[in-house]
Structures are given as C-alpha cells and as structure tokens.
Amino acid sequence: MENTAIQVQDLHKSYDGQTVLRGLSLEVGAGEIFGIAGRNGAGKTTTVEILQGLRRRDGGHVAVLGLDPDRDRSRLRPLVGSQLQTSALPDGLRVGEALRLFARLASDVVDWRELADAWSLRPLLKKPFGALSGGQRQRLLLALALVNRPRVVFLDELTQGLDPSARRDTWRLVEQARDDGATVVLVTHDMDEAERLCDRVAVLHEGRLLTCGRPSELTTVAGTVSVRFSSPTAALLDGLERVPGVSEIGYDGAHAAVTADPRAVVHVAAELARRELSADDFAVVRPSLEDAVVTLLNGGSR
Numbered sequence: 001m002e003n004t005a006i007q008v009q010d011l012h013k014s015y016d017g018q019t020v021l022r023g024l025s026l027e028v029g030a031g032e033i034f035g036i037a038g039r040n041g042a043g044k045t046t047t048v049e050i051l052q053g054l055r056r057r058d059g060g061h062v063a064v065l066g067l068d069p070d071r072d073r074s075r076l077r078p079l080v081g082s083q084l085q086t087s088a089l090p091d092g093l094r095v096g097e098a099l100r101l102f103a104r105l106a107s108d109v110v111d112w113r114e115l116a117d118a119w120s121l122r123p124l125l126k127k128p129f130g131a132l133s134g135g136q137r138q139r140l141l142l143a144l145a146l147v148n149r150p151r152v153v154f155l156d157e158l159t160q161g162l163d164p165s166a167r168r169d170t171w172r173l174v175e176q177a178r179d180d181g182a183t184v185v186l187v188t189h190d191m192d193e194a195e196r197l198c199d200r201v202a203v204l205h206e207g208r209l210l211t212c213g214r215p216s217e218l219t220t221v222a223g224t225v226s227v228r229f230s231s232p233t234a235a236l237l238d239g240l241e242r243v244p245g246v247s248e249i250g251y252d253g254a255h256a257a258v259t260a261d262p263r264a265v266v267h268v269a270a271e272l273a274r275r276e277l278s279a280d281d282f283a284v285v286r287p288s289l290e291d292a293v294v295t296l297l298n299g300g301s302r
C-alpha cells in the first residue's frame, strides 16, 4: 500500500488466559474510511483500543502514522481523535463548554465556533449534555472527536440509534472529515452503513482477519448473484438448472429468481433468449454486504 496510515501485523492479545486476537494483520491506507466488522466478541474494540494506546498488546507489530501506540503514546495522542462513550461527559456540562474545553485541551488548533457551525450545534450551545437527544449527543461526541483536527479518527458504532436523516447527516460529516484529510476507522455492525460509507471493510473472525476489501468486492466474494425476471409460466424455466453455475431456481407464479455464479449470468440470459422469453425486467441483484458478511462468517466461499 502506497500511503499507509495504520499497520497491524500478527497482533496477539489475551485477557486472563482467554485469547481474543490471534495473529491479526491488516493495513489502512491514508485517507480511507476503513470499516471493521465481525461478530460480537470478535476483538474489534480490543483492536482499536490497542491502536490508540489504550490497551497493551501481547505480541505483534502495530504502527499508527509510523508510531508505536505503546511506546510513542504522547506523540500519537495529538494526531488521533476518538469518539467518546456517552458516559464520558457529565450531564451538566453545556455543549458550548464542552467544545471550548476540548478545543483548549487541543491547543485551539480548530476554532470551536466553526466546529459548532459545521455540526449544527450552534442552537444547542447552552444546552446541558444530559438534555440532548440521542442524535444531538452523537453529533457533539463526533465534533469533539475532530476538535484536535486529527489525522486518524476512531469511531465506534457511529450512528447507533439515530434516525435515517440524522444517519445520513452523520455520514456526510464523516466523509467531510475524510475529505479534509483524516483517515477514519469505523467499528460497525451496521452493514448498510459500511456499504454506504467505507472504502474498505475488514471482517474479523475469532481474532483474525477473515477477509478485507471494498464492499463491492466482498459481495462478489460471497459467491452468488440472483437473476430476476418475469416469466408467465414455470415451464419456461425447465432445465435452466442445468446451465453451468446455476445453483437454485425460485418461481412465485409470476417472477423467477435464479441463484447463480456471477459468471453464469450471461449464459442464463442467452438461454432465456434461446427460449424467446422476452423478459423486459431482467435484473441481476447482488447480495447486500450484510448477506455477504453473514455468508462469509458462516464459512461460505472466501
């Protein structure tokens, strides 16, 4: 990778004899929005905590912006932003006070008023944290993660509990942070979010990297697509299962769904043409990223 922001090689970590990370390796490019997904307990939070120097690793090599989070923590701290947990702020702290305080701690590299405008927090400046809605809290916590103009930002469960429009606003602001030069690492269970927002997604499984790639690559890796079209009778579909690469045929009385290897789509289309089935709604539907990740985690093709 040309410009690497984060390098993880053969990372190991155990808690009280329970092994959580067993040889995790991955790389994050500078300027990427990089998703980390995997089942509960896969080691996602442990990994990002090690990357931030909040937890010590047992073995392996880790570099964030060329620095070792264990040894160079004080040099790394001003370069990294992190989304705080909701519990980290006292209920009585006002939005304006939080922004001012965090900006001062970060040596005022960013004008907190500009940040308040960017994140639509102006009307909330006098409100105490405890009186904010879930979405407003999330906006403040994200603004605070960016107050030191970090080169790497770690976000965990970014849009959990947000309404669809607040989710989209948040995605836009994260993209803005990336466009301003930050590398973003996003731990998420929300595959819709990962598909929409992440340049690449790493799927962790049992403390190792199961797979990593662009969302479109992962959906391809999952193996099959669904070819859908109208068909007036089931008889027109007879024998279609013998087309190489077709694994399943469904028919609901009006529509057919043929599950097939992506490379077989053209042969399915040719076969339909030979049968003079004029399907004007012929569509190839890829699995969603969520379908793909579930398939991969359940041991499907990789």
Ligand SMILES: Nc1ncnc2c1ncn2[C@@H]1O[C@H](COP(=O)(O)OP(=O)(O)OP(=O)(O)O)[C@@H](O)[C@H]1O
Binding pocket: 015, 016, 020, 038, 039, 040, 041, 042, 043, 044, 045, 046, 047
């Ligand atoms: N401080 C700790 N002490 C002991 N065990 C821990 C500690 N922190 C995490 N673990 C255990 O390590 C494993 C991995 O936890 P981690 O939080 O890294 O997983 P995760 O992938 O982020 O999970 P989730 O999706 O549920 O947030 C879990 O089995 C968890 O119980």
